[in-house]
Amino acid sequence: MSRLINFSAGPATLPLPALEHAQRELLDHEGTGISMLEHSHRGAAYQKVHDECKALLVELLDVPDTHAVLFMQGGASAQFALVPMNLLGPGQSADYVNTGTWSKKAIGEAKIVGQVRVAGTGEVNGAFTRIPSQSELKLDPNAAYVHITSNNTIMGTQYHAYPDTGAVPLVADMSSDILCRPVDVSKFGLIYAGAQKNLGPAGITVVIVRKDLAERSPDTIPSIFRYRTILEGDSLQNTIPTFPVYMVREVLRWVKAQGGAPAMKRRNEEKAALLYDLIDADPDFFRCPVEKGSRSIMTPVVRLPSEALEKKAIAEALAAGFAGIKGHRSVGGLRISIYNAVEPSDVAKFVEFLKAFRAAN
């Protein structure tokens, strides 16, 4: 077996110990004689996984008692709709900060549900190359909430300081950077994240919500779409995707063993620095379109002098064992997703590849 070095934007590479453990017990979970793919969501074996997974999220993200961890389905795309369905009442308006593709999708879904204001943008000359600063935001003090996209996979931008929204709840799509560093959860009304980048495989969504906000879910929306229902049912009101939760637990055990969120921050900053240092040292060949203070430590993007060279680099990288570096079709270029599970030594190898590629071209 020869595993590739996988820089895919998500679903993404998982820690090898998590995969190996899952493989070992795939036919027989902890000697129960039943696979975790088969265990009832109402049984003790799954309940233990569920509780540990939730407890690890609380511990690693330092989630305060005011907030609850929910497991949901449908990914961030479902949350684009569920956030306004739950939190945007009739006659209210919600503020959205537009930092590119995923923000736009969130805005689009919210507009179907209720009234939306765009309170800020990361657009410069038609490209989303930066995160707007606090002073640039035109926040409505009466907004139902303020919505941001914490990391923008396609654009390669990331918030490094979150907006102060005062008494207005801050809602963040953290799908592509949750647990990449410590975060003060108490500052957020709601955080949501599809698991398939930093937390596990596709098929489960983590929602961290202030309990008093969850309680506001209106009775006019289907009960299965209310945060209140999920909170009251401890995410077990109906059949939960048991195996994806189990895999998230495996990944979180690995994160904890590495040293938790502070260790992830050091590790991710180290990986990002390897790439950005190379880019900045050779501006005639490499170019990062993102403003320095807005650069992502999760999904750096880089352009080469021509599309032909980019195409060549992607093909040669794959031949050398590096997968998933093609930029999103909407922007082109290269994107090197260096989520938590990507090893710094693998990024170092890729930097050596890029140096050799640069020397040869």
Place this chain on the structure above:
Amino acid sequence: MSRLINFSAGPATLPLPALEHAQRELLDHEGTGISMLEHSHRGAAYQKVHDECKALLVELLDVPDTHAVLFMQGGASAQFALVPMNLLGPGQSADYVNTGTWSKKAIGEAKIVGQVRVAGTGEVNGAFTRIPSQSELKLDPNAAYVHITSNNTIMGTQYHAYPDTGAVPLVADMSSDILCRPVDVSKFGLIYAGAQKNLGPAGITVVIVRKDLAERSPDTIPSIFRYRTILEGDSLQNTIPTFPVYMVREVLRWVKAQGGAPAMKRRNEEKAALLYDLIDADPDFFRCPVEKGSRSIMTPVVRLPSEALEKKAIAEALAAGFAGIKGHRSVGGLRISIYNAVEPSDVAKFVEFLKAFRAAN
């Protein structure tokens, strides 16, 4: 390793060859150097799995060109809301046949969305022990659709002939009996099923919808909740739970190797007959509360002379290697879920256990 004989109501036992194959390639899917837990939903490796899974469903269920196979999230519980959100327009009314717990939940969610009529019931003296016949249904010829629950896991009842609803689309929750036998899909407007009983692990929902119905999804609901969006995006409009789809493909490959839906029917009827023959041969000890013509070949239920004996039987069965036979807490008794993957030889072993238990008590 000693695997239990698992009669759980769902998530449920999976074919051993499917689990073994998944285990073998868990770290490296088909020599790609990447696990199916990590592969991008936009890549060729997953696309192949996706296409084969869909093609197998079309083949095994003989899905006509008028209908499309969709993969969604949220299980039947989400469909309870999505069916009326998509198909129940303002001023319209939908007919629901109430055959117990799951029908009631579907009715409850639909009432939040629009106008609902109960067009028939399986209730007799406070218990849902039968499926109403065609002549008992009071169908509204102007209904937006008629909704039924094909198999009722908690009650142990199952439709053996589906209602004729004329020009009104028939919608069926087949979560607990899809692919247990051949079905004429052309008679249905929409079929939905959570995978975790007959198709795979928890975390993916199969929807088979008449394309012209899917096209009716209104623009007033969030786009992610429209059947039209899922149809147009081939279920890949956002990140799909890749690994659950892969497991469904593994299960469907096994179903095909067994001889497809006709073979499943023979196999399931054989298993059900083993249980019902025992019950009917010994009415002083065993009692099935369900009317004979409505008995399920998926989830037979049986009562013993006392709750104390039932408790004893459940404990002794587990000690003998039979898991998951406790009836739902709302009705008590025993429930022996004999989904497709349960081996007839294992049901025969359980019947021997019951005979010995009966002899000893």
